[in-house]
Amino acid sequence: MGHPKAKWILAMLRISPLDRIHIMKALFLLQRRAGEIPDYFQFEPYLYGPCSFEVYDALAALEREGLVVRPLDPMPHWVAYYLTERGKKEAEKAVCDLDPKLRECLEAVTREVSRLGFYELLKRVYDEAPEFAENSLLKGVLKR
């Protein structure tokens, strides 16, 4: 894999296809709940809550390598990423290397996030990590 942190995304997509914002927030919640994870994504409070610019680089690398695909859509960044056959094999390898507790947490977070709509997802993240919502454009709306 071209990007050293892409394994986390593959491990999540193994559980469920997710769009980009769901991937971003799931990765954030995993760190939040599992505690410090070595060599993990660095998040900062951005315009829509916690954001790691590395996630975009990792997704772009996975697409270039043919490990994930997105269905054609006029708004490609709104649609879910799916694992390709090669991606599924890489995802299996990625989860084998994970600590069992961390793997359990990752799977639980992915399932939880995949069931949430966009609005509910942001609300969950902002409730859990309000300090990462400080720059968010939606913090006022989500409080209502």
Add this chain to the structure above:
Amino acid sequence: MTLILVLPTRDGIVMASDGQVTAGMVRTTGQKILRLNDRCLWAASGELALIQRVEERLKTLSPDASLQQLRDQICGIVKQCVTELVLLDFRTDFLPRQPSVLLELHPGDFVFAECLQSPAVLHVLVNGTPEWITNRPFASGSGEMFAYALLQKYQGFDLNMEQGALLAYKVLEEAIAVGAYGLGPPIDVWKISNSGVKQLNGSEKAALEDASRALREGEIQLLMGEIRATKENAR
């Protein structure tokens, strides 16, 4: 077909454009925002032949001069290029000798942006007339009416550069989505501050895409929430 957007903010200027270049029946992509020098950007809508000719001449300008100092030279270049094209054009001899008629042969609209002590946005019309754009957004090209309509509700708000970049991105995205005027991706976004110019990279633009989606969802939720609240109050 083009949409160029210039958005002055509290700490600089955001400049954004669509990325579709249309030549006859053929559609391709291209860079529409260009560097005049290390501190100043420019872009244009209109006829490609005119824009290319102006671009060639702009390269001869001093890289150290400010936009204020270059204003009349830029206007001279635009006027000269239009004049040359009109004289070269086969159709010219068959048209009435009226400036408005002749200028319609080679449409063009030029905008320059620089931020030294304060933001400076210069609009140069195809006839060579300059005007400074102060304290308001500026849009040029076939999608300009979409942009002004989408920006109208933000008039008078003191945006920072991040908010400005998001707003510019969202306006471009929505104009591309609805415009039947040959607008298309990729969206290009630049920030101009007193430390220079910076083009947003892929991951920075991806983050803006997601923030733009959040803003749209927020608008919808706000409206639907109000509708739900109104219904509940009515019961």
